[in-house]
Amino acid sequence: MSVRVDEEIPLARPVLGEAEEQAVVDVLRSGQLSLGPRLPAFEQAFARRLGAAHASAVSSGTSGLHLALRAVGVSDGDEVITSPFSFVASANVAIYERARPVFADIDARTLNLDPRAAAAAVTDRTAAILPVHIFGYPADIPAFEALGLPIVEDACEALGAVHGDGVAVGARGHPAVFGFYANKQLTTGEGGIVTTGDAAVKARMDSERNQGRAPDMGWLDHDRLGFNYRLSDVACALGLAQLERLDAMLADRAHAAALYRAALAGLEGLELPCEDSAGDRRGWFVFVVQLPRGVDRDATIRALRERGVQSKPYLPAIHLMSYYREAFGHREGEFPVCEDVAARSVALPFFPGLSESQVERVAQALRAVLGR
Numbered sequence: 001m002s003v004r005v006d007e008e009i010p011l012a013r014p015v016l017g018e019a020e021e022q023a024v025v026d027v028l029r030s031g032q033l034s035l036g037p038r039l040p041a042f043e044q045a046f047a048r049r050l051g052a053a054h055a056s057a058v059s060s061g062t063s064g065l066h067l068a069l070r071a072v073g074v075s076d077g078d079e080v081i082t083s084p085f086s087f088v089a090s091a092n093v094a095i096y097e098r099a100r101p102v103f104a105d106i107d108a109r110t111l112n113l114d115p116r117a118a119a120a121a122v123t124d125r126t127a128a129i130l131p132v133h134i135f136g137y138p139a140d141i142p143a144f145e146a147l148g149l150p151i152v153e154d155a156c157e158a159l160g161a162v163h164g165d166g167v168a169v170g171a172r173g174h175p176a177v178f179g180f181y182a183n184k185q186l187t188t189g190e191g192g193i194v195t196t197g198d199a200a201v202k203a204r205m206d207s208e209r210n211q212g213r214a215p216d217m218g219w220l221d222h223d224r225l226g227f228n229y230r231l232s233d234v235a236c237a238l239g240l241a242q243l244e245r246l247d248a249m250l251a252d253r254a255h256a257a258a259l260y261r262a263a264l265a266g267l268e269g270l271e272l273p274c275e276d277s278a279g280d281r282r283g284w285f286v287f288v289v290q291l292p293r294g295v296d297r298d299a300t301i302r303a304l305r306e307r308g309v310q311s312k313p314y315l316p317a318i319h320l321m322s323y324y325r326e327a328f329g330h331r332e333g334e335f336p337v338c339e340d341v342a343a344r345s346v347a348l349p350f351f352p353g354l355s356e357s358q359v360e361r362v363a364q365a366l367r368a369v370l371g372r
């Protein structure tokens with residue numbers, strides 16, 4: 001018998017309104033759909049918002065990570081130390097440059113790359129460290145800086161996050177990459193941006209996203225290898241409109257997280273996202289819980305679905321994915337903290353405007369399904 005009630009609560013839902021509609025219509029009417037004025041306007045507004053010197057808008061978080069790795073000099077035969085508990089793109093980008101992603105285990109509290117494990121993985125081939133601010137919680141970038149290697153930050157999930165010293169995530173000067181896919185804090189449908197403190201890094205990325213053409217070069221002349229990683233003016237216009245409402249959207253996500261904390265507090269054995277600590281502030285992106293050990297996750301997700309609640313396993317360990325097992329020989333047991341967390345993690349519905357009654361429905365469903 002189905003116990004389904006009301007409308008299904010989705011995992012994610014973007015906030016789009018009249019401002020976005022008008023912004024897109026204005027671009028369509030202008031006739032300049034790419035490489036127009038919205039591109040630098042969006043880049044400058046985004047950089048200003050974070051307190052970063054420069055920003056380069058790109059077609060996705062993945063393309064931004066790729067260009068950022070190239071910009072810090074990663075190439076054939078190098079090693080890039082990164083987290084196995086991330087979206088697969090943060091490891092794949094090293095392979096695009098024929099470098100090897102070298103994983104190190106994560107910190108059990110923050111779920112971010114553990115600086116001590118990363119330090120132990122350094123070799124004479126290590127060309128960069130690629131920490132991920134997973135689920136919007138700031139990675140310990142000062143600890144990685146102490147290793148003295150180039151850093152590329154995967155901030156795709158971390159818009160709005162702030163480090164303990166008050167510097168926004170993405171404003172420390174290393175290339176830091178944000179993603180604008182439809183479930184992100186700010187969306188352009190697809191898209192991304194790389195912030196950097198270095199004008200030369202921006203110049204290189206601007207050229208490489210545009211087929212390797214220098215700004216002063218004529219049509220169809222190119223002085224380096226490049227890609228088509230451009231972000232259209234339609235997307236940049238959306239981004240500008242979303243930036244205007246970013247504070248409200250971030251506050252709404254933080255509010256939804258606080259509602260979840262209160263509603264799930266008594267659920268024995270369930271682990272919630274870590275609280276902010278030592279001044280580090282999360283930029284809320286997803287609300288991911290870890291089920292008690294021994295609970296069947298797939299059955300839990302199915303049972304939640306029957307109660308009208310979407311959820312998904314999030315995230316799987318990258319080193320245990322089929323491609324990584326086959327290409328690099330990875331096996332269970334290499335990164336025990338990551339593997340334990342990845343096996344138990346479930347993302348719950350989370351978006352600006354998630355109501356108290358929806359959160360209560362999710363909590364009730366979870367309580368019923370877990371029998372607690």
Ligand SMILES: Cc1ncc(COP(=O)(O)O)c(C=O)c1O
Pocket residue numbers: 060061062063086087089090132134154156157179180181191192
């Ligand atoms: C941690 C992380 N890295 C990289 C990406 C890739 O971003 P995109 O999907 O925009 O290419 C994402 C987004 O899905 C992500 O969450």
